[in-house]
Amino acid sequence: MDFFVQQLVNGLTLGSLYALLALGYSIVYGVLGLLNFAQGEVYMVGAFIGFGVLSGLGGPTALVMPVPFALLLMFTAAALGSGVLSVTIERVAFKPLRDSSRIAPLITALGVSVFLQNAVLLLLGPDIRNYDASSFIPFTSGIHAGPLNVSLIRIIVIVTTVAVMIALTLWVGRSKLGRSMRAVSYDREAAQMIGVDVDRTIMIAFFVGGVLAGIAGVMAGLVFSRVFQLMGFVAGLKAFTGAVIGGIGSIPGAMLGGMLVGLAESFTAAYISSTFQNVIVFAVLVVMMVVRPTGLLGRPAVSKV
Amino acid sequence: MSLRTQGRASGRRVTARALMLGGVVAALALIAAGCGGDDSSSEAAGTTTSGSSSGKPCDASIGVLTVLTGAAGPQGREMLHWAQLAVDQFNEENGTDIKVVEGDDQLDPAQAATVAQEWASNPKIVAVVGPESDGTVDSAGPILGKAGLAMVSSTATSVRLTDGKYPTFYRVIPPDSLQGSQDAEYMIDTLKVKKVFVIDDQSAYSKGIADVVVPKLKDADVDVSTDSVSQNNTDYSALVSKIADDTDVVFLPWMLAANAQLFGDQMAEQGKKAAIFGSDGVFSPQDFHVDGSYLSTFSPDIQSDSKYDDLVKEFEDRYGQFGAFGLTTYPATQVVLEAVKKACDEGSSTPDVDAVAENVKNTNIEESVLGQPIEFESNGEMKDAKFYVYTIKDGKYEIAPS
Numbered sequence: 001m002d003f004f005v006q007q008l009v010n011g012l013t014l015g016s017l018y019a020l021l022a023l024g025y026s027i028v029y030g031v032l033g034l035l036n037f038a039q040g041e042v043y044m045v046g047a048f049i050g051f052g053v054l055s056g057l058g059g060p061t062a063l064v065m066p067v068p069f070a071l072l073l074m075f076t077a078a079a080l081g082s083g084v085l086s087v088t089i090e091r092v093a094f095k096p097l098r099d100s101s102r103i104a105p106l107i108t109a110l111g112v113s114v115f116l117q118n119a120v121l122l123l124l125g126p127d128i129r130n131y132d133a134s135s136f137i138p139f140t141s142g143i144h145a146g147p148l149n150v151s152l153i154r155i156i157v158i159v160t161t162v163a164v165m166i167a168l169t170l171w172v173g174r175s176k177l178g179r180s181m182r183a184v185s186y187d188r189e190a191a192q193m194i195g196v197d198v199d200r201t202i203m204i205a206f207f208v209g210g211v212l213a214g215i216a217g218v219m220a221g222l223v224f225s226r227v228f229q230l231m232g233f234v235a236g237l238k239a240f241t242g243a244v245i246g247g248i249g250s251i252p253g254a255m256l257g258g259m260l261v262g263l264a265e266s267f268t269a270a271y272i273s274s275t276f277q278n279v280i281v282f283a284v285l286v287v288m289m290v291v292r293p294t295g296l297l298g299r300p301a302v303s304k305v
Numbered sequence: 306m307s308l309r310t311q312g313r314a315s316g317r318r319v320t321a322r323a324l325m326l327g328g329v330v331a332a333l334a335l336i337a338a339g340c341g342g343d344d345s346s347s348e349a350a351g352t353t354t355s356g357s358s359s360g361k362p363c364d365a366s367i368g369v370l371t372v373l374t375g376a377a378g379p380q381g382r383e384m385l386h387w388a389q390l391a392v393d394q395f396n397e398e399n400g401t402d403i404k405v406v407e408g409d410d411q412l413d414p415a416q417a418a419t420v421a422q423e424w425a426s427n428p429k430i431v432a433v434v435g436p437e438s439d440g441t442v443d444s445a446g447p448i449l450g451k452a453g454l455a456m457v458s459s460t461a462t463s464v465r466l467t468d469g470k471y472p473t474f475y476r477v478i479p480p481d482s483l484q485g486s487q488d489a490e491y492m493i494d495t496l497k498v499k500k501v502f503v504i505d506d507q508s509a510y511s512k513g514i515a516d517v518v519v520p521k522l523k524d525a526d527v528d529v530s531t532d533s534v535s536q537n538n539t540d541y542s543a544l545v546s547k548i549a550d551d552t553d554v555v556f557l558p559w560m561l562a563a564n565a566q567l568f569g570d571q572m573a574e575q576g577k578k579a580a581i582f583g584s585d586g587v588f589s590p591q592d593f594h595v596d597g598s599y600l601s602t603f604s605p606d607i608q609s610d611s612k613y614d615d616l617v618k619e620f621e622d623r624y625g626q627f628g629a630f631g632l633t634t635y636p637a638t639q640v641v642l643e644a645v646k647k648a649c650d651e652g653s654s655t656p657d658v659d660a661v662a663e664n665v666k667n668t669n670i671e672e673s674v675l676g677q678p679i680e681f682e683s684n685g686e687m688k689d690a691k692f693y694v695y696t697i698k699d700g701k702y703e704i705a706p707s
Contacts, residue, residue: 014540144576265540266542270543274544278535
């Protein structure tokens with residue numbers, strides 16, 4: 001039982017990162033019908049921004065301010081930085097292609113992804129940066145009951161993710177911007193006709209996607225310590241898998257899908273073998289594409305007439 | 306054919322689905338491509354190093370094929386630095402003008418093959434230092450071998466590399482069979498282990514060592530469990546949870562020290578007390594520093610031997626602190642340099658590839674930083690090569706008690 005709960009926590013931590021990233025895929029897909037494969041790299045840049053702030057504040061062992069403030073600053077800077085990066089990507093790489101064939105922006109997205117990896121490689125070098133989070137959030141803090149060990153870092157990650165999800169759901173459901181986003185997602189042309197500023201809405205969708213990726217990036221740094229220029233690639237793929245499994249375009253779907261991918265990885269390692277982690281995750285994706293292409297919570301795309 | 310000719314509504318449906326499938330296909334293709342992502346291919350120009358122009362001219366280049374970018378980049382660049390230092394010192398001493406050509410294989414066999422193709426058709430390159438890993442020897446080996454280029458590896462340790470498949474392959478370090486059996490013996494005889502968890506990283510290198518260690522431990526009645534994990538994983542917590550509390554040692558024959566560090570951190574997070582025993586791939590003072598761990602390596606500790614003070618200082622002045630993964634590249638490069646110079650002395654100023662390979666085979670270097678002479682067996686193994694076991698105390702590497 002303890003083992004199961006431990007693995008549940010492991011899976012939820014990983015799932016939190018995937019879910020936040022998957023939300024970015026889903027929101028952008030919902031509004032624009034575009035798979036933004038650069039999402040994983042925005043996450044990577046977010047992780048580096050968080051690391052930059054951490055170093056600027058004295059580094060992991062000599063923080064110049066109380067830890068909660070430092071964390072807040074790291075998250076805020078990474079969220080804003082990644083948000084702005086994401087909007088820039090939209091302006092430079094996707095907007096000019098908005099009315100071209102649907103495959104063109106997909107290829108651009110991959111191009112942007114390779115560009116960002118190499119830009120970071122050239123600017124910052126290939127060395128792995130280490131958040132070393134256990135120096136300022138010790139492993140001994142958190143819940144330790146017998147064989148069950150849940151460090152405070154994991155609690156922070158899971159709680160933050162849930163909070164972000166609730167905030168996002170409320171925002172999309174109730175705010176004016178949220179409404180215009182849903183309107184654009186439902187029918188871009190009709191939304192434009194009734195006076196929704198489509199450009200602005202798309203920009204905001206990208207910004208929100210970037211913010212979520214930035215938050216996920218800092219979380220990854222806190223939990224997994226290591227930050228390097230290729231870290232976004234696999235994470236991005238797994239999150240994309242989560243978004244598709246949950247039903248791409250659907251916000252609750254992305255949350256569910258991301259969590260499911262994290263749990264699937266964790267439980268595969270726990271009860272089968274970690275050899276099969278990736279095999280199982282991507283096999284689930286393939287089966288899902290065949291059996292239920294709209295995903296668990298997605299709606300079929302035929303409703304547009 | 307064109308989706309545009311269909312009705313608006315059904316057209317959208319089809320394209321949305323096609324797009325998603327396209328995305329999945331693209332995603333899977335990228336995984337197949339080895340998750341490399343970036344592609345900074347090697348430049349034939351490379352770093353040029355020049356020496357004084359006296360003595361018999363020797364106009365040749367040697368390739369250094371290793372990983373320069375990616376997670377293992379730091380180790381690979383350290384290797385390159387040792388090669389550059391060896392070349393510069395050699396040029397200065399002998400008045401030769403031998404140049405280094407860098408080849409970045411990103412630890413990816415496919416990329417190594419690409420670089421090897423380029424070098425096989427480049428007449429300037431007369432021998433290769435590397436490749437750095439078993440997987441990259443397997444892909445670059447046949448290509449370089451066919452071109453007659455001698456390869457002198459300083460880090461590839463698989464047993465099968467010297468079974469005759471690659472006649473021009475040599476190495477200045479012992480094979481995994483020796484590492485695996487020495488590690489197993491150390492665990493059994495010195496650490497007196499009862500329960501060991503062996504986790505390979507799914508690479509040829511890692512499986513090779515695990516395949517030697519596991520049966521040896523079992524023969525000594527040690528309770529062994531095994532698992533394996535992809536090098537692309539960034540989370541080992543699920544695997545760490547599986548470590549039983551009475552486990553004495555977690556054996557990690559991994560290629561990436563930073564991954565092993567993460568594994569160690571996650572063990573600490575979950576309060577696991579077992580010691581980590583890593584192979585030479587984990588041996589890296591910069592990237593791995595879990596106290597109480599054991600590591601085996603083919604690299605002697607020159608930093609605590611005053612005989613090598615000048616060498617250590619010269620390296621540190623140029624490149625900063627170093628770990629132990631790159632050091633053996635220094636003697637490997639010396640082997641190649643001696644062979645090239647001999648070919649120059651005997652023949653023309655642009656030496657012949659086959660002559661260089663022949664000279665490598667007959668290498669006879671009396672003194673080296675390995676603390677022993679360098680000579681090769683007929684299969685390319687170095688005579689009397691050794692492994693060392695280190696332990697980490699207060700973040701520092703030291704020779705482990707035997």
